[in-house]
Amino acid sequence: MKVDGRHFRSIWLEPDGWSVGAIDQRLLPHEFVVARIESVEAAADAIRTMLVRGAPLIGATAAYGVALAMRSDASDAALDQACKLLIATRPTAINLKWALKEMQRALRPLPLSGRVEAAYARAGEIAEQDVAINKEIGQHGLALIEAIAAKKPGELVNILTHCNAGWLATVDWGTATAPIYLAHDRGIAVHVWVDETRPRNQGASLTAWELGHHGVPHTVIADNTGGHLMQHGMVDVAIVGTDRVTANGDVCNKIGTYLKALAAHDNRVPFYVALPSPTIDFSIDDGVRQIPIEQRATEEVATMTGRTADGRIETVRVVPEGSPIANYAFDVTPARLVTGLITERGVLKAERNALSCAFPDRASGY
Numbered sequence: 120m121k122v123d124g125r126h127f128r129s130i131w132l133e134p135d136g137w138s139v140g141a142i143d144q145r146l147l148p149h150e151f152v153v154a155r156i157e158s159v160e161a162a163a164d165a166i167r168t169m170l171v172r173g174a175p176l177i178g179a180t181a182a183y184g185v186a187l188a189m190r191s192d193a194s195d196a197a198l199d200q201a202c203k204l205l206i207a208t209r210p211t212a213i214n215l216k217w218a219l220k221e222m223q224r225a226l227r228p229l230p231l232s233g234r235v236e237a238a239y240a241r242a243g244e245i246a247e248q249d250v251a252i253n254k255e256i257g258q259h260g261l262a263l264i265e266a267i268a269a270k271k272p273g274e275l276v277n278i279l280t281h282c283n284a285g286w287l288a289t290v291d292w293g294t295a296t297a298p299i300y301l302a303h304d305r306g307i308a309v310h311v312w313v314d315e316t317r318p319r320n321q322g323a324s325l326t327a328w329e330l331g332h333h334g335v336p337h338t339v340i341a342d343n344t345g346g347h348l349m350q351h352g353m354v355d356v357a358i359v360g361t362d363r364v365t366a367n368g369d370v371c372n373k374i375g376t377y378l379k380a381l382a383a384h385d386n387r388v389p390f391y392v393a394l395p396s397p398t399i400d401f402s403i404d405d406g407v408r409q410i411p412i413e414q415r416a417t418e419e420v421a422t423m424t425g426r427t428a429d430g431r432i433e434t435v436r437v438v439p440e441g442s443p444i445a446n447y448a449f450d451v452t453p454a455r456l457v458t459g460l461i462t463e464r465g466v467l468k469a470e471r472n473a474l475s476c477a478f479p480d481r482a483s484g485y
């Protein structure tokens with residue numbers, strides 16, 4: 120997508136052909152800084168510290184991390200070590216495990232002399248595949264938005280989203296945002312309610328930044344506002360992303376998603392989840408009990424970071440010293456609260472049969 124007239128993806132191979140560029144998402148929306156990742160350790164750090172984040176981008180970064188590791192040492196031991204380092208960075212997004220499996224599957228059978236080239240090729244494919252998938256998701260989601268727009272001619276289509284499932288969270292286009300960008304580009308009058316998404320503010324800092332750069336009308340709201348808006352008919356549809364969908368359609372996403380789904384259900388607002396197939400975990404059924412929920416540093420809840428009037432970036436404490444803090448990063452929305460899953464193969468019911476029929480190759484295990 121475009122940033123000040125220049126086209127960017129969230130991650131790319133630098134012209135030197137080996138190092139990896141990525142947008143440092145920790146600094147947005149205050150500063151636009153490009154980071155260069157030159158080792159598997161740096162790739163792991165980038166994921167762990169959330170320089171890059173969002174399930175599909177975590178997967179793509181891990182794939183490039185393996186390629187960087189192979190460049191230093193293409194042995195089996197180095198491949199094992201790289202995967203061990205990368206898988207330990209973040210526990211919830213299944214795309215990380217998927218990408219590492221893909222890389223191992225591509226590299227293990229090869230002689231050491233062919234591994235570096237093959238690793239960069241497979242990492243590049245994973246990145247390109249994500250872009251293509253998101254465009255498909257965009258087309259399927261666009262049809263949903265068009266149908267809503269057709270029912271209220273001349274009026275805004277109000278879409279609520281949570282966290283950042285935009286192009287920054289993927290390689291390009293985003294999942295939840297792809298239909299929104301396409302609808303806006305087609306001239307449909309969309310307006311997005313952007314949940315701020317405490318504690319890290321991915322909505323306020325990243326989604327708002329993205330939408331603003333694309334000219335999409337939007338309003339940032341405090342996290343607890345969605346229910347009120349839905350009660351007053353101010354939300355036509357909710358579209359969110361996800362970090363892992365179980366075989367039976369339970370959806371794990373950024374903390375607070377479940378509460379939005381409950382409010383949507385109570386107010387008969389359609390609640391859609393946009394996802395690429397690598398986000399499906401066919402090995403588990405029960406999202407609430409089986410998906411590992413990341414718990415992050417308490418400082419994220421205790422503090423807020425922003426730009427002061429004189430331009431400095433500052434972090435201030437908002438919780439009394441000594442108050443215990445819990446920081447659960449994700450929650451699970453049961454399939455029964457999900458109106459549909461917007462995938463690259465169409466809009467599916469959030470249930471086992473629909474998922475396994477649409478993705479038989481994945482459902483049979485890989």
Ligand code: MRU
Nearest residue numbers: 172173174282284288360361373
């Ligand atoms: O902790 P984050 O910022 O990595 O969480 C991101 C989300 O929860 C996104 O909604 C999800 O990864 C989907 S991204 C297309």
